[in-house]
Amino acid sequence: MGVGSLLLHKLRSLLTTLGVLFGVSSVIAMLAIGEGASEEAQEQIRQLGSQNVILRSVKPPEDVVSNQSTWSNNYGLTWNDFETVRDTFPWVTRAVPVRALMQDVRVGSNLMHPRVLATTAEYLEATGRLIYQGRFLGVEDQRRTANVCVLGYEVARTLFPVSSSVGEQVKIGPEYFEVVGVLLPRVPIGNDAPLPGVEITSEVLIPLSTGRRWFGDMQVKIRSGGRDIEVVELHEIIAAVDSAQHVPLAAAASRELLARRHRESDYEVVVPLELLARAEETKRIFNIVLGCIAGISLLVGGIGIMNVMLATVTERTREIGIRRALGAKKNHIMLQFLVETVVLSVGGGLVGILVGVAIPSAVEYWADMRTIVTIDAPILAFGISVSIGLIFGLYPAWQAANMDPVEALRHE
Amino acid sequence: MEPVAELQAVSRLYRMGDTEVRALDEISVAFNRGEFWSIMGSSGSGKSTLLNLLGCIDRPTSGTYLVGGRDTRDLDDDSLSELRGADIGFIFQSFNLIPQLNVLENIMVPLFYQEKPSLDGEESARSLAERVGLADRMSHRPSELSGGQQQRVAIARSLVNDPNILLADEATGNLDTHTSGEILDLFREFNEEGKTILLVTHEEEIGCQAHHVLRLKDGKIDEIGQGVG
Ligand SMILES: Nc1ncnc2c1ncn2[C@@H]1O[C@H](COP(=O)(O)OP(=O)(O)O)[C@@H](O)[C@H]1O
Ligand SMILES: [Mg+2]
Numbered sequence: 099m100g101v102g103s104l105l106l107h108k109l110r111s112l113l114t115t116l117g118v119l120f121g122v123s124s125v126i127a128m129l130a131i132g133e134g135a136s137e138e139a140q141e142q143i144r145q146l147g148s149q150n151v152i153l154r155s156v157k158p159p160e161d162v163v164s165n166q167s168t169w170s171n172n173y174g175l176t177w178n179d180f181e182t183v184r185d186t187f188p189w190v191t192r193a194v195p196v197r198a199l200m201q202d203v204r205v206g207s208n209l210m211h212p213r214v215l216a217t218t219a220e221y222l223e224a225t226g227r228l229i230y231q232g233r234f235l236g237v238e239d240q241r242r243t244a245n246v247c248v249l250g251y252e253v254a255r256t257l258f259p260v261s262s263s264v265g266e267q268v269k270i271g272p273e274y275f276e277v278v279g280v281l282l283p284r285v286p287i288g289n290d291a292p293l294p295g296v297e298i299t300s301e302v303l304i305p306l307s308t309g310r311r312w313f314g315d316m317q318v319k320i321r322s323g324g325r326d327i328e329v330v331e332l333h334e335i336i337a338a339v340d341s342a343q344h345v346p347l348a349a350a351a352s353r354e355l356l357a358r359r360h361r362e363s364d365y366e367v368v369v370p371l372e373l374l375a376r377a378e379e380t381k382r383i384f385n386i387v388l389g390c391i392a393g394i395s396l397l398v399g400g401i402g403i404m405n406v407m408l409a410t411v412t413e414r415t416r417e418i419g420i421r422r423a424l425g426a427k428k429n430h431i432m433l434q435f436l437v438e439t440v441v442l443s444v445g446g447g448l449v450g451i452l453v454g455v456a457i458p459s460a461v462e463y464w465a466d467m468r469t470i471v472t473i474d475a476p477i478l479a480f481g482i483s484v485s486i487g488l489i490f491g492l493y494p495a496w497q498a499a500n501m502d503p504v505e506a507l508r509h510e
Numbered sequence: 511m512e513p514v515a516e517l518q519a520v521s522r523l524y525r526m527g528d529t530e531v532r533a534l535d536e537i538s539v540a541f542n543r544g545e546f547w548s549i550m551g552s553s554g555s556g557k558s559t560l561l562n563l564l565g566c567i568d569r570p571t572s573g574t575y576l577v578g579g580r581d582t583r584d585l586d587d588d589s590l591s592e593l594r595g596a597d598i599g600f601i602f603q604s605f606n607l608i609p610q611l612n613v614l615e616n617i618m619v620p621l622f623y624q625e626k627p628s629l630d631g632e633e634s635a636r637s638l639a640e641r642v643g644l645a646d647r648m649s650h651r652p653s654e655l656s657g658g659q660q661q662r663v664a665i666a667r668s669l670v671n672d673p674n675i676l677l678a679d680e681a682t683g684n685l686d687t688h689t690s691g692e693i694l695d696l697f698r699e700f701n702e703e704g705k706t707i708l709l710v711t712h713e714e715e716i717g718c719q720a721h722h723v724l725r726l727k728d729g730k731i732d733e734i735g736q737g738v739g
Contacts, residue, residue: 420607423594425594425671426591427587430623
């Protein structure tokens with residue numbers, strides 16, 4: 099009976115529910131986008147190894163002397179630092195030294211500029227990377243200073259587009275290296291294309307000893323007007339910690355050690371666990387802001403519904419009088435108008451859920467962003483729209499129920 | 511004979527600012543089962559006020575009103591609603607049908623509010639519609655009917671719960687003489703089947719058709735007499 103009169107005013111009902119519709123759909127869409135973005139960020143951080151502490155060399159700001167034609171720049175982490183971390187930090191189970199070399203990689207006329215990293219066999223386990231083909235660098239390669247390399251997935255695909263690269267030769271700088279393995283990309287290859295937004299660093303890995311033998315500690319960069327000579331002993335130390343609880347201790351100890359030994363800030367300490375915590379904090383703040391926006395838009399929607407219901411009650415005063423005279427109790431009238439309000443807001447809410455679920459798919463398609471619609475978002479939205487109907491319908495329904503029947507019957 | 515409705519020194523006062531309007535002043539009267547009354551008087555004499563009290567949509571300022579022997583002062587709002595739903599049928603001057611419902615639905619409205627819904631509610635609504643001559647108008651909206659037809663729907667609606675008392679306030683006031691006659695015939699028919707009918711009117715030729723005539727003047731009983739019916 100109540101629903102009939104809603105249909106009587108189709109346009110008005112539709113306009114009334116728009117507030118709830120937009121409120122609900124924006125809540126779902128924003129939750130999905132926020133969830134997707136934070137999931138992506140956390141994924142990237144986790145790939146750094148959540149139980150690692152990473153020490154990095156950073157090139158200090160250039161001095162005034164840089165107009166000299168030859169400039170030797172000595173900075174960054176030292177082998178001494180590495181040994182201290184490895185041997186004296188009780189929580190560090192494994193320390194992996196990494197040197198980055200500025201060398202071209204080529205096969206025939208195919209030329210690439212990947213990151214060439216000289217490191218040890220433990221790199222694989224410390225970073226949690228996986229082998230796609232062949233094997234990783236071994237202890238034996240290290241000892242023999244063998245000319246072997248492991249290619250990142252992207253590099254292998256670029257240099258050897260048709261055939262397998264394992265067993266083939268690549269030229270790194272002036273030297274020939276044999277490919278012994280290929281790494282999986284950081285994110286599993288779904289549909290052959292990695293997920294959008296995840297950085298695929300193209301890299302080539304060689305044994306630390308081999309790197310030192312052929313390329314030394316000195317890096318020479320040619321630039322217009324002269325050459326830059328950089329001397330960096332180590333570019334990165336990856337310290338794997340025995341448990342997550344000890345990560346803050348290891349991080350603090352590393353910071354203290356480096357602060358003591360280095361005068362300029364030519365280093366940084368990256369702690370994925372801290373980044374993760376920060377990402378979670380950001381997400382929390384995002385959710386609070388989102389909640390406020392959603393709350394305001396739903397409040398506006400609810401007020402809109404209440405406004406229309408108050409007008410409806412006035413308009414139908416006579417009908418209320420008739421129903422009361424025919425035996426309706428106050429509760430009957432109350433229920434009738436409450437049901438109408440809930441039908442309005444739930445109608446808006448259901449359409450809002452559809453729109454809200456469609457928006458993330460559209461965003462994913464057009465903007466190449468990852469979105470996640472969790473099952474509790476639509477359930478929450480549905481609950482909210484029922485509550486809005488109940489809360490904002492209560493006063494109009496109460497007003498309708500408490501009209502004086504005689505007055506109501508006299509109403510024009 | 512047992513009275514179905516009895517007023518004992520009932521007054522109804524309206525307060526408007528400083529002045530007090532005595533719409534009903536110490537009215538005492540008893541209506542017996544199966545009687546056909548007309549309540550007459552000039553405009554403003556208190557006819558509608560009296561009918562509203564009799565129909566339990568209004569309460570006396572003072573005095574006692576008994577329905578089937580029950581004192582209405584002891585009844586709360588919900589009980590009065592139940593009483594209206596069970597014992598009283600209303601018919602209004604302006605028909606007062608619900609515009610968005612069709613004829614059959616309008617007749618069935620009182621059934622929604624019944625304490626014990628009857629299983630054959632729709633059946634009795636249909637047969638009432640047929641009795642008042644609307645068999646081929648069941649799914650029409652009120653706006654698609656003439657005044658006389660709308661009043662027939664209202665009469666069918668007032669009877670769907672099988673009440674004891676029918677209260678009609680100027681039920682023929684918006685109708686032409688011919689249609690008024692037809693409506694009056696319907697009332698007479700239902701009265702012969704045992705319904706107590708109280709018909710408010712200011713038209714002499716309608717009022718005199720009842721068995722009993724109650725004349726009001728300034729909220730007081732002016733005269734209780736016999737009609738020609
Ligand atoms: N709600 C009200 N407020 C104030 N005065 C009222 C109200 N209802 C009726 N009256 C007064 O009570 C008297 C009787 O009214 P009513 O019963 O409607 O007369 P009738 O139906 O005989 O024309 C009139 O003087 C009218 O002005
Ligand atoms: Mg009147």
